[in-house]
Amino acid sequence: MGAMTKTQGRPRGFDRDAALERAMIEFWSRGYxxxxxxxxxxxxxxxxxxxxxxxxxxxxLFHEAVERYAGTHGMVTVRALAEEPVARDAMARLLREAARVYSDPSHPPGCLVITAAVNVTSEEVKAELREGRAASKRAFEQKIQADVDAGRLPPDTDAHALATYYAAVVQGMSTQSCDGATREELEQVADLAMRAWPA
Amino acid sequence: MGAMTKTQGRPRGFDRDAALERAMIEFWSRGYxxxxxxxxxxxxxxxxxxxxxxxxxxxxLFHEAVERYAGTHGMVTVRALAEEPVARDAMARLLREAARVYSDPSHPPGCLVITAAVNVTSEEVKAELREGRAASKRAFEQKIQADVDAGRLPPDTDAHALATYYAAVVQGMSTQSCDGATREELEQVADLAMRAWPA
DNA sequence: AAAGATCTGTAGTGATCGATACGAAAAGGA
DNA sequence: TCCTTTTCGTATCGATCACTACAGATCTTT
Incomplete structure (x- = not known):
């Protein structure tokens, strides 16, 4: 069954993975x-x-394209949270990475998870990407709260409010890049956004 | 000709202004x-x-709906820039107003100018709203630069970068409100965003 | 070589898109 | 009371939407 590598019948005449990559680019560029x-x-x-x-x-197909995006281009921001032990470093790196990838001319601008389901009728499709954004926001909050608990941030720090703020900044950077903002401009936005960091 | 108030022929059987209001709400809610x-x-x-x-x-019809939006709901943020003499007060008020109107349950969430043309095929429609956003951003920059010139802000203040930052924050607040953020959460975002203000 | 399985391109399906043709209805001007 | 003008509801138009029926082509298995 699943272990079979060669199946009978006419073989597929195209590269499934390459085709999925093309589909992801289209969804990224135009929305669902x-x-x-x-x-x-x-x-x-x-x-x-x-x-x-x-x-x-x-x-x-869209679901697979989103999974592919999350495993490739969308990974850079997740990696910043995972690899940087200090929340402030993680968020600063995440914003700088976002500035870089959102303005990378080798692929569509902005973030697929943020833009591809805007103004979409299907509640199912909207919910899928909304859940992705909510997961990112929860990851922000956990990263911040961990440093509050560790004493690296003031005990009165509102992790939820701060996470909502940075989620809004990232989404704003995505929109700005779709409006033609350059990498330099986005990096300035990233630097200014870090001025809101506690203490 | 134009001065005629009564024209011959069967009179229109509906309120044009009320119909336009309904159309604006639909475009606001679902996009173009x-x-x-x-x-x-x-x-x-x-x-x-x-x-x-x-x-x-x-x-x-969409063009008229956008004009109507700009003259009503979209006016509150413009008014903050016009009425507050000090740039910092203007931006703080603009963000607080945005937090309030974006989460007002009596109409669709977010800002029509920011969201209604996302993922739209027509370049003409996209360009119309993009120009509206660019005009807001220019207004931010002019308001900030005026205070730099007046000596109320440090001479090394980068008005362009700061304007891009606040444009991104406003767009992020719009997206957050579409994702269900409450007024309180958006007001916290607004307050945090003001920490980036110079000096 | 024959049979069974799967992929391929052609050519469609019904549904919905934005936009209209058309005649009846309702007003003012003669 | 006609005539002109404009709006009204009904019933479409061709184009495009996501999706698929079908038959020929190409593979493995027997």
């Missing part, structure tokens, strides 16, 4: 609803039946 | 492309031919 099946098949270099056979439907 | 003519006519209580006779087409 504005990216039509015709747009996707054209970008992926395949026909609709191949898309549906390989990915199920548009909704499932 | 996700708001269909069927959605609009249903909300406005009219049929498609009445909409097209009174407003031209969907694009022109």
């Amino acid at each position: 609803e504005a990216t039509s099946i015709a747009t996707l098949t054209s970008a992926m270099g395949i026909n609709p039946p191949s898309l549906y056979a390989a990915f199920g439907d548009k909704r499932k | 492309e996700a708001t269909s003519i069927a959605t609009l006519t249903s909300a406005m209580g009219i049929n498609p031919p009445s909409l097209y006779a009174a407003f031209g087409d969907k694009r022109k």
